[in-house]
Amino acid sequence: MNSIRRTLLVWLLAGLATIAFAATGATYLAARREAGELLDLQLKQLAYSTRIDDLLRGNRPGFEARRGARTGGITELVTQIWDRDGVLVYWSEPGMGLPVPATEGYATVRHDGRDWRVYTLVQGTHALQVAQEQSEREAIAAQAAARTLVPFLALLPVFGGLIWLAVGRSLEPLDAMSRAVAKRRPDALAPLADRGVPDELQPLVASLNGLLTRLSDALNAQRRFTADAAHELRTPLTALKLQLDLARRNGNDTAALDDLGAGIARASHVVDQLLTLARVEPEAFAERRTACDLSALARDAIVSRAALADDKSIDLGLARETTATVDGDPATLAILLSNLLDNALRYTPRGGRIDIAVDADADAVTLCVSDTGPGIAPDDRERVFDRFVRGSDVGESGSGLGLSIVKRIADAHHASITLDAPAEGSGLIVRVRFPISENRAQP
DSSP, X not given: OOOHHHHHHHHHHHHHHHHHHHHHHHHHHHHHHHHHHHHHHHHHHHHHTOXXXXXXXXXXXXXXXXXXXXXXXXXXXXXXXXXXXXXXXXXXXTTOOOOOOOSSEEEEEEETTEEEEEEXXXXXXXXXXXXXXXXXXXXXXXXXXXXXXXXXXXXXXXXXXXXXXXXXXXXXXXXXXXXXXXXXXXXXXXXXXXXXXXXXXXXXXXXXXXXXXXXXXXXXXXXXXXHHHHHHHHHHXXXXXXXXXXXXXXXXXXXXXXXXXXXXXXXXXXXXXXXXXXXXXXXXXXXXXXXXXXXXXXXXXXXXXXXXXXXXXXXXXXXXXXXXXXXXXHHHHXXXXXXXXXXXXXXXXXXXXXXXXXXXXSSEEEEEEEEOSOOOOGGGTTGGGSTTOOOXXXXXXXXXXXXXXXXXXXXXXXXXXXXXXXSSSSOEEEEEEEETTTSOBOO
């Protein structure tokens, strides 16, 4: 299982180790340079403080060969003297045989697989060489670097313990928040307190509070839906019971049976509308956006209701169409069209007319459904979008859910909906306008 504390511990210790090794490398390079400069100066001073005549006569102040094990710090120095003919006339270590010096001053030469740092001084007819092995200098720099690295390595466990405690203490607000959420009752949807919460946890608290708000809205919507369904179904079910009792008492009374069939049809319609309303609630609506051809959806809706329109002698058709697409869910857009046409067919009298038009311009795609029914009074045009509200001037019975469903689908697609009356005669014009910023249109 992933652990924030463990991850931070590993990364911070890895960062400290990287810094330690980088500091060690930098110390090694700096010590190598400084030790080289210091030892070069020592070679030069030693050469100038030595008299070649004393060495040739057997006096060797400071140049006795150091045999046996070498100690730390500056180790053995090698001395050679050459005459003008290039003959080696003195050496502090027999068999060393460093190359004949080419020029006076400092030089780095390689002899017998090892690098040597050499200072050459010319005195009269002889040349004095003072040399030190290069590896000795690098050993001094390595020792200085090691003295820098060892404290870091020794303190890494201490750093690890401090990091573990500090991270644990920093994560205590998150643990406290987890415990607070775990202790909540299922119906406790109040926002979490953000007072005293660290800045890093503020986005998490805001997201959780947003989720709790959405859950509360969804539960409230379900409660409203249950209450509305119980209220709306109580009346038709009571009527069905009375009509059934009446039909039983009257035997084969055709009128009673017709009333019973009409009541069953109305109850079935109410149930269908309630189920549709539950599916298109904004809280439950999941946008599966795709390019939807409104003209094609309108043609399909007309074809599916052609028989019902013919039965009532209603002229139902597509008055205008254009190649226009909207980004949305085709299933819910089909429900929007179905409810608009069902309302128009229910309230348009026999011999009436229903037209559908699809238009597109630079700003929006507009779906228009117009009929020659009784229309809706101006005072009722805002209220009819509420659940179970019907126009006061209509004579047909309905559930009062059709336009409420249409409004919710339009809102889910960021569309606006308006109700108008025709310039002449009676009727209703419903316009659903889909903004071009949310949709695509090809006029």
